Amino acid sequence: MGHTSTVALLGTGIMGTGMARSLRRAGLDVRAWNRNPDRARPLAEDGVVVCESAAEACAGADVVVTMLFDAESVEQVMTELLEQEPDLGSRAVWLQTATVGPEGMARLAELAGRHGIPVLDAPVLGTKAPAESGSLVVVVSGDPDLRDRVEPVLDAISSRTLWAGEEVGVASRLKLVVNAWVASLNAAVAQSVTMARALDVDPRLFLDAIGGGPTDTPYAQLKGGMMIGGEYPPSFPVDSVRKDLDLMALATQGRGYDATLLEALRAVYAQASEQGHGGDDMAAVVEAFRPGSA
Structure with a gap:
């Protein structure tokens, strides 16, 4: 000790x-x-x-x-x-x-x-x-x-x-790997919540459908609930996610890594920020999926 x-x-x-x-x-x-x-x-x-x-x-x-x-x-x-x-x-x-x-x-x-x-x-x-x-x-x-x-x-x-x-630096690289997962999961929840609405399905049924199953996560339920409610008190703000996504893009340059999904994530979080949600919780990325937001 x-x-x-x-x-x-x-x-x-x-x-x-x-x-x-x-x-x-x-x-x-x-x-x-x-x-x-x-x-x-x-x-x-x-x-x-x-x-x-x-x-x-x-x-x-x-x-x-x-x-x-x-x-x-x-x-x-x-x-x-x-x-x-x-x-x-x-x-x-x-x-x-x-x-x-x-x-x-x-x-x-x-x-x-x-x-x-x-x-x-x-x-x-x-x-x-x-x-x-x-x-x-x-x-x-x-x-x-x-x-x-x-x-x-x-x-x-x-x-x-x-x-x-x-080696100093290994932990920082691992942190980006983890946050890529977090940003992806959050955006995927936003996609399904918005798709449910577009298909005239109550988005709460999406959360109920995955609840307790192998594809469920506490994060999906937490962030999905915030997205459905439209309230985004900041825990991990959109602009902080954007900063981390930019770090990921920089870190993976020249490493033979296909950044297609990473670039899509950067685009949707940037859109949410540009709509005035930069200081809101990352759940506000759902706003980038709404009709007419592009």
């Missing part, structure tokens, strides 16, 4: 907020920072120390967790932080949990190497509810000697940790 007591969490959006609460619930000291400070302030009610700067959050931290939107934002924040705190790597491990893709993770690993901070590639699987309940799945790759130092953090935020390899 590691001896982590203080965790700096940089980024308190949908995922970071839930992770901060899970870390606190596990008894860890949590110092949080967000570029928009208003997003972080409510965490003070949970016993999280809300900081005005990333450097303040990292003061005395044993583990620095980044959960920002993309590779560019992580790189910008960490570059500034590591220039301000050149000795951070002598005491802390960087646990990089945002979805940044393999190219982004390679840049971040290079940044970490320049500044002498050990880094683990650790994207998380799950959305708002698992983040809040501490039941994410974390896929991790990197130096296995760092495991003990981050174990208390991983235990607090996840129901399971999958160690994918000793």
